[in-house]
Amino acid sequence: MSYKGPQGNKLAILKTLNKGEFVSGQYLGESLDISRAAVSKHIKSLQDMGIDIFKLSGKGYKLNHSVPLLDESAVNQYYHALSGQQKQLEVMPIIDSTNSELMRRVQNKLSINSGQVLVAEMQEAGRGRRGRTWQSPFGANLYYSYYWRLDDGLQAAMGVSIAVGLAVYDALKALYSLEVALKWPNDIYLNHKKLAGVLVELDGTVEGPCHLVIGIGINLQMPETASQQIDQPWTDIASHSNELDKDKLVAHLTYALDERLAQYQVSGLTEMVTQWNTLNAFAGEVVCLSTGQRQWRGICEGIDAQGGIVLRQDGEVKSYYGGEISLRKEVIE
Ligand code: ATP
Numbered sequence: 001m002s003y004k005g006p007q008g009n010k011l012a013i014l015k016t017l018n019k020g021e022f023v024s025g026q027y028l029g030e031s032l033d034i035s036r037a038a039v040s041k042h043i044k045s046l047q048d049m050g051i052d053i054f055k056l057s058g059k060g061y062k063l064n065h066s067v068p069l070l071d072e073s074a075v076n077q078y079y080h081a082l083s084g085q086q087k088q089l090e091v092m093p094i095i096d097s098t099n100s101e102l103m104r105r106v107q108n109k110l111s112i113n114s115g116q117v118l119v120a121e122m123q124e125a126g127r128g129r130r131g132r133t134w135q136s137p138f139g140a141n142l143y144y145s146y147y148w149r150l151d152d153g154l155q156a157a158m159g160v161s162i163a164v165g166l167a168v169y170d171a172l173k174a175l176y177s178l179e180v181a182l183k184w185p186n187d188i189y190l191n192h193k194k195l196a197g198v199l200v201e202l203d204g205t206v207e208g209p210c211h212l213v214i215g216i217g218i219n220l221q222m223p224e225t226a227s228q229q230i231d232q233p234w235t236d237i238a239s240h241s242n243e244l245d246k247d248k249l250v251a252h253l254t255y256a257l258d259e260r261l262a263q264y265q266v267s268g269l270t271e272m273v274t275q276w277n278t279l280n281a282f283a284g285e286v287v288c289l290s291t292g293q294r295q296w297r298g299i300c301e302g303i304d305a306q307g308g309i310v311l312r313q314d315g316e317v318k319s320y321y322g323g324e325i326s327l328r329k330e331v332i333e
Contacts, residue, residue: 009034010042011093014139017053017063024060049122050137050223067139068220068246070119078251087254088116094138096125098145099201099215106147106203106211114149117254126217128197129186130292130324134217137226141236142218142249146257150210150265154202157210158321159269159307160261161185161200162276164214167260168196169279171252172218176241181281184300184309184327188218189281193235195219200323216253220244269307277302286330287311289320296320297330 009032016023016031028039043061047053052064070091079087095101098118105112120143126134136143150156165182172178172188172195180196181189188196196218204210219236221244227234238244263271277283282300289296289311298311298318308319309327 009038010046011069013039013042014046014051014067015069017061018066018069020063020066022056022059022062027060046138050140050225052223065221068244069139070121070250071247074247075119075250075254078248079254082251082255083258088113089250089254090116090118092118092120094122094124095120097123097127097215098143099127099199099213100125102145102147102213103201103203106213112147114147115258116147117250118145118147119143119250127199127215129199129326133229134197134199135222135226135229136217137223140223140226141220142216142246142253144216144218144250144253146214146216146254148212148214148261150204150212152210153207154204154210155206156268157200157202157204157212159272160212160214160264161198161323162269162272162303162307163260163264164198164200164216164257166272166276166279167256168198168216168218168253170256170260171249172196172237174256175249175252176237176243178237178240180279182276182279183281184303185307185323185325187281190235190240192281193233194230195235195237214257218249218253220246220249269303269305273303273305273307282327282329288328288330290326290328291322291324300327 012032013028025036025039029036043053053061055061072091075089098120102118122138123136123143126136128134168188169180172180183189186198187194199215201213202210221238222236280302285300287300298313301310301312301317304310304319308321310317310319
């Protein structure tokens with residue numbers, strides 16, 4: 001994999017530090033053919049990105065923890081071992097948001113193939129739903145988007161985030177034996193803490209082809225600085241497993257998405273509803289649904305055949321649909 005552009009020197013410094021030894025500023029400067037002042041500027045901006053580099057006078061720079069970087073050819077090898085196929089997969093060092101980049105390609109009618117994957121080491125403007133920020137510090141976590149084209153119109157895309165949640169479940173189970181819980185419509189929890197988020201974005205017409213950009217952020221090893229910006233309980237893979245091979249994770253996630261989306265295309269959610277309901281993070285709990293303007297309270301019964309969330313309210317059950325609805329556990333004071 002080659003990193004191009006102005007970030008190249010930072011990545012080269014990081015790769016050298018990733019070997020785990022002390023490295024002097026002079027050595028870095030000479031090997032990159034830049035001044036020591038330029039080296040220390042790069043180190044400062046890597047630190048600003050949340051990377052734990054410290055300096056010891058007389059010895060140089062060292063990383064507190066190595067930063068797992070993506071390697072396109074390793075991902076392709078793992079993916080091929082799982083699926084027997086090749087995949088169009090691209091790694092970018094820094095981007096505003098992997099979803100935004102794929103959506104720009106769709107909207108600008110640039111060449112893009114269904115099943116294509118884009119991953120980045122860092123997002124400068126990682127997004128959640130409704131304008132919220134997804135913390136995306138450099139190298140620490142996985143920032144991933146998968147483009148999928150559905151030819152059956154917008155209506156057919158309605159249940160996709162359910163299938164995607166199950167794909168994330170499949171990948172994390174296969175790789176780390178983790179049993180995650182799913183929060184409707186788009187989050188992945190572990191021990192009641194948010195481990196990953198899904199953001200499905202659509203471009204299409206009611207009848208025509210529908211372009212879906214499926215964004216997935218999975219926390220691998222969240223640095224302290226970024227974690228302070230998250231205003232709800234969160235967790236990362238490093239808190240539950242020693243296996244932090246990001247390349248393997250990309251391959252497993254991609255394979256799981258291929259499988260679940262193919263299943264979705266053939267039979268919609270028919271074969272997924274029961275399993276999703278066994279993984280429902282809020283099963284039987286009192287929850288509050290909210291759109292910002294309106295709120296509904298009830299007992300969370302799970303999802304229905306279309307992927308809507310079912311609440312029991314005053315003895316009656318009612319389904320709610322829509323990507324912009326937020327579900328939170330009701331806090332009883
Ligand atoms: P909702 O209840 O509406 O689904 P949400 O918390 O799931 O709310 P999202 O839009 O899915 O909202 O995600 C954004 C929110 O997730 C942020 O407001 C923040 O609280 C939290 N968050 C941001 N970055 C991370 C991260 N890397 N890991 C875990 N949680 C994060």
